[in-house]
Amino acid sequence: MSTSDIGSDLLSGAAEIAEFLYGDRNRKRHVYNLADRGVPLFRMGGEICGRRSVLANWIAEQEAQALQKARK
Numbered sequence: 080m081s082t083s084d085i086g087s088d089l090l091s092g093a094a095e096i097a098e099f100l101y102g103d104r105n106r107k108r109h110v111y112n113l114a115d116r117g118v119p120l121f122r123m124g125g126e127i128c129g130r131r132s133v134l135a136n137w138i139a140e141q142e143a144q145a146l147q148k149a150r151k
Contacts, residue, residue, distance in 0.1 A: 090129045099131060
């Protein structure tokens with residue numbers, strides 16, 4: 080990924096992350112809870128941030144793990 084692509088991949092602020100994950104900007108508290116549970120989010124200054132690509136990959140990994148457990 081080039082540095083010019085990072086800006087378009089970056090989600091800045093809990094409201095923007097909540098919209099990406101839940102389709103609802105008002106679910107900011109859920110984003111902070113996810114960050115405490117190890118979801119790949121980070122802080123830049125005082126603002127919580129994430130990358131669309133990283134979060135999408137993380138979700139896909141969670142789904143794959145759940146399917147593997149369900150098949151056992």
